Amino acid sequence: MASITTEEESKLLIVLPGDQLPESGLMEDSSAAHRLTLGPGLAPMDDDSITAVKAGILKHNAVGNRWWVESNQRRYVAAQGESIIGVVTGKSAEHYKVDIGASQPALLGVLAFEGATKRNKPNHNIGDLLYCRVSMANKDMEAELECMNPTTGKADGFGELKGGFVIKISLGLARRLLDPKNLVLRLLGQHIPFEMAVGTNGKVWVNSASTQHTILICNAIRNSEYLNSGECSAMVKSLVEKM
Amino acid sequence: MRDTDPSTNERDFLLAALKDGARIDGRKFYDFRTLRLTFGAEYGAVEVQLGNTRVLAKVSCEVIRPYTDKPTEGFLMFNTELSPMASAAFEVGRQTDEEVLVSRLIEKAMRRSRALDTEGLCIVAGEKVWSIRVDIHFLDHDGNLVDAACIAAITALLHFRRPDVTVVGEDVTIHTLEQRNPVPLSIHHIPICTTFAFFNNG
Numbered sequence: 295m296a297s298i299t300t301e302e303e304s305k306l307l308i309v310l311p312g313d314q315l316p317e318s319g320l321m322e323d324s325s326a327a328h329r330l331t332l333g334p335g336l337a338p339m340d341d342d343s344i345t346a347v348k349a350g351i352l353k354h355n356a357v358g359n360r361w362w363v364e365s366n367q368r369r370y371v372a373a374q375g376e377s378i379i380g381v382v383t384g385k386s387a388e389h390y391k392v393d394i395g396a397s398q399p400a401l402l403g404v405l406a407f408e409g410a411t412k413r414n415k416p417n418h419n420i421g422d423l424l425y426c427r428v429s430m431a432n433k434d435m436e437a438e439l440e441c442m443n444p445t446t447g448k449a450d451g452f453g454e455l456k457g458g459f460v461i462k463i464s465l466g467l468a469r470r471l472l473d474p475k476n477l478v479l480r481l482l483g484q485h486i487p488f489e490m491a492v493g494t495n496g497k498v499w500v501n502s503a504s505t506q507h508t509i510l511i512c513n514a515i516r517n518s519e520y521l522n523s524g525e526c527s528a529m530v531k532s533l534v535e536k537m
Numbered sequence: 538m539r540d541t542d543p544s545t546n547e548r549d550f551l552l553a554a555l556k557d558g559a560r561i562d563g564r565k566f567y568d569f570r571t572l573r574l575t576f577g578a579e580y581g582a583v584e585v586q587l588g589n590t591r592v593l594a595k596v597s598c599e600v601i602r603p604y605t606d607k608p609t610e611g612f613l614m615f616n617t618e619l620s621p622m623a624s625a626a627f628e629v630g631r632q633t634d635e636e637v638l639v640s641r642l643i644e645k646a647m648r649r650s651r652a653l654d655t656e657g658l659c660i661v662a663g664e665k666v667w668s669i670r671v672d673i674h675f676l677d678h679d680g681n682l683v684d685a686a687c688i689a690a691i692t693a694l695l696h697f698r699r700p701d702v703t704v705v706g707e708d709v710t711i712h713t714l715e716q717r718n719p720v721p722l723s724i725h726h727i728p729i730c731t732t733f734a735f736f737n738n739g
Contacts, residue, residue: 369625381544397625421545459550459561499546505554513563 309346309363314339335363366466370395370495372431377452379460379493380439382422390418392426395462395495398436402426406440408449416454423455423499425491455491458501461512465496467519478518481530482511510537555736562588570681574692580719581697585689589679594689595672596697600711603659603666611658612668615643617675617686624678635682642683643673643690646728653694657723660702661709667699669722687730695724 309315315336332338335348346352350365370378372394380400384391389401402424407416418424426439443450470476471492482488488502488511498515502508514533518526543551554561564570570588577583581596603610617640619627627633647653658667671693673686698719701712 383542419545421542421548423544423546455546457549458546460544460547505550505557506559508550509554509559509561509563512561 307352308350309335309352310349311347313346315344315346315352315361329359331358331360333360333362335365336361364466366464368464368496369397370465372396372400372428372437372495374428374431376428376494377492378426378428378439378495379455379491379497379499380424380426380495382418382420382424385418385420390424392424392439394437394439394493395497396437400428400437400439402439402441406442407453408442408447418454423460425452425455425493425499427452451491455499455501458489458499459508459512460497460499461516463496463498463516464519465494467515468492468494468496468498471498471515477523477526478514478530481527482514485530485534486511506537510534572688574688576696581693583689583693583696584676585685585692587679587681587685587688589677590681590685591676592682592685592689593674593676594686594693595674596669596693597672598667598669598697598699600660600665601668602664603662605663608663609659609666610655611666612670613648613653613655613658614668614670615640615647615673615690616670617643617673619675619678619682623675623682627678639683639686642730643686646687646730647690647694650726650728652691652724652726652728654723654725661704661707665709669694669697669699681732684730684732687728691724691727691729694722695727697722 330344332344335346335350336344337347339345344361346363348363348365350363352361353364354361372378378394380392380394380402382390382402383393383399388404390404391399392402394400404415405411406429410416424439424441426441427443429438429440429444431437441452442448443452471479472494479490486502486507488500488507490501490511491499493499498512500508500511500515502511510533514530517529521529551561558566560566560568562570570590571586573586575584575586577595582594584591584593601612603612617636619633619636619639620629621627627636653669658669660666671690673689675682675686698721700714701717701720703710703712
């Protein structure tokens with residue numbers, strides 16, 4: 295998501311579920327667009343008004359006249375196209391049952407890997423950690439996952455995660471970690487080489503050369519949730535010095 | 538949603554870290570998490586925070602008839618129900634092993650150790666006794682619910698004040714909070730629960 299301009303940042307609009315936003319109000323900010331794109335947290339009502347369905351900060355992107363609510367919660371609801379980290383909890387002839395932190399386990403087809411055929415398919419055990427993509431999700435059925443990029447058919451980083459450690463964080467923090475300009479990860483990377491995978495279901499996998507480093511990185515990520523940039527740098531510095 | 542076992546990666550990492558002498562949140566082997574007690578506005582309400590685990594205990598009392606075979610003993614009841622608010626692993630109405638463990642341990646630590654003097658809860662033998670009820674709510678489950686619940690229960694009992702009672706012959710007067718200052722419960726000793734684990738056969 296593109297970041298909003300500084301003048302919009304000064305007028306933070308916090309919405310609660312049930313707050314109505316008049317459609318005219320949302321349209322006037324765009325220059326020429328006649329269409330309104332609603333992102334997560336907003337739903338259109340019958341009487342042409344928009345209602346917020348999540349509590350959070352109302353955000354706006356002039357490109358495409360997009361509006362959405364940036365909210366935070368800890369329980370994950372599967373949405374299509376998201377990359378998540380799951381744990382294999384069961385195996386059947388056709389599917390793996392994968393726990394992704396949602397209300398129901400998700401299904402991962404046994405052949406949904408790069409270059410998998412009936413004769414040549416990867417064998418995963420119960421307890422394995424997988425980085426997958428949600429291929430289908432709706433509220434009536436169990437979500438379905440795949441371990442490859444659907445357009446190219448290549449793995450693209452999806453698949454089994456070996457070694458390392460997994461921590462559970464809030465969904466808002468997970469989304470912030472995906473931002474390429476994230477401060478705490480950049481600061482940590484200056485001191486410790488590590489690799490990580492962020493699942494939008496609130497799970498982060500970290501792997502580095504020693505267990506001490508991995509523990510340090512996990513704690514730094516957890517602590518960084520409510521700190522601003524100054525406090526973040528101070529926190530990382532104090533953790534690294536203790537090492 | 539049932540609680541799922543940790544992944545193989547987590548299990549292996551945890552054991553490797555323990556061999557190196559570190560725990561996954563940076564603590565040493567014998568370090569406690571920070572314990573914070575917050576008292577409510579009323580007597581007998583306390584919230585315990587053990588790291589991120591949060592437990593709320595609330596004590597209330599009422600006057601009832603005692604059992605016929607124990608006419609001088611009051612009642613002490615604990616209610617520990619784990620709700621999905623604490624963790625997605627718990628379900629309303631379904632008792633998990635953890636829930637059974639917590640309630641049995643609280644009963645053993647508080648009731649069987651006779652920390653609270655139930656004979657002191659008697660007002661008129663055979664007719665009126667105090668019944669003390671401790672409700673324990675689990676707000677956040679980040680491990681070690683048992684210790685947090687025990688601390689919450691005994692702290693709430695220590696903090697609680699019951700209304701003062703005067704007995705003149707057959708007349709029993711239960712004073713309101715405005716008439717007389719409420720009276721603390723008679724607690725003989727303070728049981729505190731501590732959990733530890735053995736690793737690698739000690």
